[in-house]
Amino acid sequence: MSNIENNLVRVRHSIAQSALDAGRNSNTITLLAVSKTKPAEDIEAAVKAGQFDFGENYLQESLVKMAQLQSHPIIWHYIGAIQANKARVIAENYAWVHTVDRIKVAERLSCYRPSNMLPLNICLQVNIDGEGSKSGCQVGELEALVKAVTELPNLHLRGLMAIPRPGSGAEPFRRLAQLRETINKTLDIPLDSLSMGMSQDLEQAILAGSTIVRVGTAIFGPRAQVM
Numbered sequence: 001m002s003n004i005e006n007n008l009v010r011v012r013h014s015i016a017q018s019a020l021d022a023g024r025n026s027n028t029i030t031l032l033a034v035s036k037t038k039p040a041e042d043i044e045a046a047v048k049a050g051q052f053d054f055g056e057n058y059l060q061e062s063l064v065k066m067a068q069l070q071s072h073p074i075i076w077h078y079i080g081a082i083q084a085n086k087a088r089v090i091a092e093n094y095a096w097v098h099t100v101d102r103i104k105v106a107e108r109l110s111c112y113r114p115s116n117m118l119p120l121n122i123c124l125q126v127n128i129d130g131e132g133s134k135s136g137c138q139v140g141e142l143e144a145l146v147k148a149v150t151e152l153p154n155l156h157l158r159g160l161m162a163i164p165r166p167g168s169g170a171e172p173f174r175r176l177a178q179l180r181e182t183i184n185k186t187l188d189i190p191l192d193s194l195s196m197g198m199s200q201d202l203e204q205a206i207l208a209g210s211t212i213v214r215v216g217t218a219i220f221g222p223r224a225q226v227m
């Protein structure tokens with residue numbers, strides 16, 4: 001087996017084990033393989049091992065790889081920072097966007113989503129640590145953003161996403177799960193997804209209810225420093 005194939009087996013096993021510990025069915029958890037900075041050959045090796053969801057952060061780089069991998073039935077997820085002037089390219093090329101944190105970007109994604117494609121699946125990124133990072137909406141802004149996004153015709157609001165500060169434990173994951181509960185109950189908007197957990201903390205995220213873990217290093221190995 002290739003390294004990537006081996007790593008995928010290991011990551012899937014740890015997802016299954018965490019699901020078991022949490023008393024959850026592991027088929028409610030999607031493994032998103034984060035392939036930023038990695039070549040198309042690495043993605044192809046993962047596809048051969050049965051992996052079809054891939055996450056990318058850098059738009060130019062991802063478009064090149066998409067062209068190289070056209071013949072594979074890959075589901076592409078955008079998980080990078082979004083500049084409003086890049087919304088069109090994202091809307092035209094991706095199936096999911098996990099990092100929507102403001103209405104202007106959501107409006108543009110909906111506006112530019114081609115009518116012959118399914119609605120774009122959206123997770124709203126929440127700044128769950130407060131001042132911990134710059135990206136993500138504040139918790140207090142979330143309700144208005146949820147309401148606005150559900151009104152947009154070419155978006156399908158699926159859930160919430162967060163990138164807690166490394167080493168902050170299970171607490172931020174529990175808070176994000178609680179926010180989803182609150183939205184489901186008080187706004188009666190059924191969000192089915194919680195995009196949380198990476199290589200270092202996927203177990204804790206699954207225990208707190210994650211439905212999409214975004215895993216790079218544990219599958220593809222360490223990344224060279226970028227920019």
Ligand SMILES: *Cc1c(COP(=O)(O)O)cnc(C)c1O
Nearest residue numbers: 034079198199214215216217218
């Ligand atoms: C790079 C990245 C990941 C993957 O991180 P690893 O620690 O390599 O698993 C997950 N989510 C986002 C948003 C990322 O940018």
